[in-house]
Amino acid sequence: MSETPIELELQLSIQPTSQPEPERGLQPPPLFQLPHPTQHPSENQQENQLQSDIQLSESNPEHQANPVWIHHRRLFLIFLGLSLYAATLVFFYYMSQNNQTGIVTPCVSPACEWASARLSLSEDPFTQPCDYFLFTCRSERFSPDSWGRQSGQGVPGHPQSQKEKSVWAERTVQNKTKEDKGLSKEKTQDRKAVLLYYLREILESNNRSGSSAVQKARRFYYSCLDTQSIDTAGAEPFLTLIQKLGGWAVSGQWNHTDFNSTLSLLMRDYATFPFFNVYVGKDPNEIARGMARRYIQIDQPDLLIPIEWNSKTQKSQAKAETLRTFLASCQRYLELLEVPTSSNIIHRSLFLSLSSQLAVAAAPLHYRLTQGQLHQRMSIKELQSQAPAIDWLGCLQAVFHPLPLTEDDHVLLHNLHYIVQMSPIIERWLNKHELSTSGPLHTYMVLNLLHTLMPALDSRFSKTAKNLSVALGNTEEQVVPRWKHCILETERGFDSVFTHLLNERTAHKEAEEIIQNIFSSFKSKLHEMDWTDQTSFQFVMKKVQSLIPRLWTTKEILSEAELDLLFSKVTISKHSFFFNYVQLLSLWQKRLSKLLSEQTDVADVLSLTPVLQDNELLFPMGMFAPPLFHPTYPRAMNYAVMGFLIAKDILHLLLPDIYSQSEMVHTVGECVWDHYLTVTEKVSRGRTLFLSAAQQQEVWVQYSALQIALQAYHQSLKNHPNDTSISGFSYTHLFLSSFSQVNCASDPYHDLMPLEPSFLITVICAKSNLCPRNLQCPSKTQQHLLQKC
Structure with a gap:
């Protein structure tokens, strides 16, 4: 006008x-x-x-x-x-x-105050456009070392109610100095780290109200953090447990317990599987036919002895130098368990000999897959005839008590060759009369139990295991912070408590709204694409239209009263993590029985990506943890970060269908890459000019996800014009600035991304009137050649 x-x-x-x-x-x-x-x-x-x-x-x-x-x-x-x-x-x-x-009401919630401070200390893409977008996912800025230091600064949690406001303020004051040092460089962390930080905030909050089950989970977590008490206890808790199990020949006190009875006990109460692994899963052959029944799965064990696969002989083997290192670690374990030197040598040698014999029959997954050794079905009765040394029905009944298993029930084998070879090895060692007093099979089971319980023992044991790993060349293992280790251990036994806590704090309405809006925008995006033909388009759209996206909340979310009843027999000590850990193993085993008996899919509390189940597209609650998502954030922030991640997950799930039916994946991927080469002037520097097919896909996925999230946000503004803002930013400015916080480590596909996601803002703004400012740099004389992708 x-x-x-x-x-x-x-x-x-x-x-x-x-x-x-x-x-x-x-x-x-x-x-x-x-x-x-x-x-x-x-x-x-x-x-x-x-x-x-x-x-x-x-x-x-x-x-x-x-x-x-x-x-x-x-x-x-x-x-x-x-x-x-x-x-x-x-x-x-x-x-x-x-x-x-964007001239709107400022957001003044505690979450927004923190987000505003964090955003103000980060580079604004619209004030430093010439320098901000020139990093790649593989640059030093995002090297594992630097990323680890940045992540180590910690992410403060966000209060979900006024009750937690004082906790927020107290923690903010205490950590202000440390956080300010790393806030300006810190980017949005990978989603697993974000969720673990959030769970940590919940467990460490000052809110002591709630069910007794929640308080037991908190006490377990804090007992795990109490490393001083753990180290003070030393090996004594483990030695006391061995005496309850009938003693040990190494210590000179052993009541010659029955082999299968001891094995059943270890499997049932201590989640220890010395000779074979047991877990629950589906049969892929039935999944293809639309069936979803679960079966007991029996696999080769996680062997303690280091072995290598010989591709020429098609057998596993151990090298002499690795065996010497392995023997040294065994000796150290026995020393820590106060085993006399005279017994140490004998039992070490017997343990090494038995371990080597079992290892020869094992084979890596890729070999078993090519040989068709996975998911071989047979009844428990048939398995008993193939490997008679094990009381299969008795052991499995112990593990899955109180389920009424019979010998006619079917199981799935993943290395029948190993199971068949294992049985005569066990029989030979049982029948060696000269070894009857030394009990090598019993020692083998005890040392496997030691490895199961090692996380609950003093640091000398875990240090010995780490030294062995480093000596064998495993130098890439990162040190996991103690709090993170304790969160993961707590979840193993108290997963239903974690699910309850997340369900209480998840903003269901806001999460459902963004899921539905992003999915609607995704469908609109499909209509805009160039398809091979109309049949291809209809094929993809028919599949998409049949999907029902929703937040993954199942009937398994228990009330506080139900949780208290479930954990009523669990007693948690404040200062005995070993005692608590033993109970955790029993709780963890009960989850196997529940999986097998109920035959229903239970949402994994630590799951972070959507899954397809029949015609439902399910988004786990863990995806919507602060600071990636918060109900009090401006919608611009939620759509820029969580909306983008949701769109990216959807595209990855359906990429095979889209890629095979549309040329736009290749075309748009190359267009974005041409932008990057032009802006960074890498064409003249002789850099790599071509992307692999996988890289093209990832560039297209992330660029399309940004477009989908931005379109969904604008549609939400059209339907509901009111939104808040922070840092004085207008709507789209806040959206794009928030998106610039997303980095390469936000998903498992970051290795395929040849450029930092925030560079996609440059492509969006190249031929668009959506951006609040021009992003062109005077020094980049070629930018006028950029085309709209």
């Missing part, structure tokens, strides 16, 4: 001096557009009335006698009315435009 001087004056008068910059891309809807003054019907009516008054005054003698100033007053009043009316329209127009462009 054309602006008159009056309109320009009104525009200046109604806009505050500290307002954010307007966005060029969000134009006011037609309802608020000002029409031309001469075309307004009210103005025409008033003009006609004016003409009638003039005509009447000319024909009426009384009017002719009136002074001239009366006519001027009437004209002045009419003009004043017209001006006020126009000013009102202009005022409402600019107010509506301001609502569209």
